[in-house]
Amino acid sequence: MTTLLSRNSANRVIPGFGLSLGFTIFYLALLVLIPLSAIFLKTFTMSWDAFVSAVTSPRVMASYRLSFGAALIGAAINVVFGGIVAWVLVRYQFPGKRFVDALVDLPFALPTAVAGITLTALYSSNGWIGKHLEPLGIKVAFTPLGVVIALTFIGLPFVVRTVQPVLEDAERELEEAAASLGASPWQTFARVILPSVVPALLTGFALAFARATGEYGSVIFIAGNMPMVSEITPLFIITKLEQYDYTGATAIAVVMLLVSFLLLLAINLLQAWARKRAGK
Numbered sequence: 001m002t003t004l005l006s007r008n009s010a011n012r013v014i015p016g017f018g019l020s021l022g023f024t025i026f027y028l029a030l031l032v033l034i035p036l037s038a039i040f041l042k043t044f045t046m047s048w049d050a051f052v053s054a055v056t057s058p059r060v061m062a063s064y065r066l067s068f069g070a071a072l073i074g075a076a077i078n079v080v081f082g083g084i085v086a087w088v089l090v091r092y093q094f095p096g097k098r099f100v101d102a103l104v105d106l107p108f109a110l111p112t113a114v115a116g117i118t119l120t121a122l123y124s125s126n127g128w129i130g131k132h133l134e135p136l137g138i139k140v141a142f143t144p145l146g147v148v149i150a151l152t153f154i155g156l157p158f159v160v161r162t163v164q165p166v167l168e169d170a171e172r173e174l175e176e177a178a179a180s181l182g183a184s185p186w187q188t189f190a191r192v193i194l195p196s197v198v199p200a201l202l203t204g205f206a207l208a209f210a211r212a213t214g215e216y217g218s219v220i221f222i223a224g225n226m227p228m229v230s231e232i233t234p235l236f237i238i239t240k241l242e243q244y245d246y247t248g249a250t251a252i253a254v255v256m257l258l259v260s261f262l263l264l265l266a267i268n269l270l271q272a273w274a275r276k277r278a279g280k
Contacts, residue, residue: 039257042250054251059227060236066144067233068259071212074151075159075205082159082208083201089160090167104161107154112217119150120222142224147232150218155208162204166197202271206264213260 043051054060089101107115123130123140130140140146170193178188216234223230233256240249 036257039250039253042247043254046247046251050247051251054248055255059231060233060252062228063231063233063236064255064259066147066230067213067256068263070144070147070151070232071209071215073148074155074212075209077148077152078155078159078208079201079205082156082204083163083197085156086160086163086167090164104157108157112154112215113221115153116150116218116221119146119153119218123149123222141222142226142230144223144230146222146224147219147230150222151212151215154215154218155212158207158211159201159204162207163197163200166200170196199271199275202267206267206271209267210260210264213256 046054085104089097089104120141121127123133123146125131125134125139125141127141133140138145140149174192175188178192179185183191214234216232216238219232220235223232223235225231225235233252237249237252240246240252
């Protein structure tokens with residue numbers, strides 16, 4: 001009985017469950033449910049034919065392909081290289097480690113417009129990096145490749161900061177036991193370390209992807225915003241709003257919202273499967 005009472009009291013550090021729950025629901029409704037409901041309600045004022053026409057025009061479809069494709073590629077790149085960065089920061093000691101660790105958070109602190117201008121200056125034909133790539137036939141600024149680079153830049157911290165604490169809490173005794181049983185470094189990584197890190201990698205991927213799909217400020221400068229080539233969907237929504245086509249803007253926003261939800265649901269299911277598999 002004493003244990004049960006102590007558990008109940010521990011679960012109720014903040015008094016007033018009903019009041020706390022009511023405030024939580026109100027807060028989430030105010031910030032999330034009501035704005036999302038407004039998008040759907042505005043879209044429902046359109047006829048089905050008008051909705052289909054608004055969200056499937058060739059220019060809109062091209063923006064979908066660029067936005068979601070670049071977001072997926074950028075998040076996948078960050079899973080690989082962000083995982084390596086997290087591994088180096090956790091497992092190695094080297095001069096300037098704190099400075100490198102602080103640099104990871106730079107995309108968080110840097111205004112997105114500043115990031116976009118900086119990337120454009122670096123990768124333009126006369127930029128520090130772009131002028132060396134241009135003779136090789138690689139053009140970055142004002143192309144879809146520039147969009148991928150911008151989305152990779154802003155998504156890196158999500159993967160590193162998600163994987164880092166998991167690596168810090170990993171039991172190194174398991175790695176030592178695997179090595180003592182004759183496992184090679186690659187076998188130890190593949191069978192001991194990777195299964196425990198995969199859920200965190202998937203979480204970081206989901207966060208980086210979600211951030212990238214709605215990114216605007218850091219992309220519009222380096223993308224060039226050429227229709228059918230380098231025009232992202234958020235920019236197209238802004239264009240619709242500037243033309244006072246509110247229903248068209250909300251229709252495109254609804255499609256982006258639904259596709260993002262489906263992709264994130266798939267990632268969460270994969271993450272749950274990975275955790276279940278790792279727990280066996």
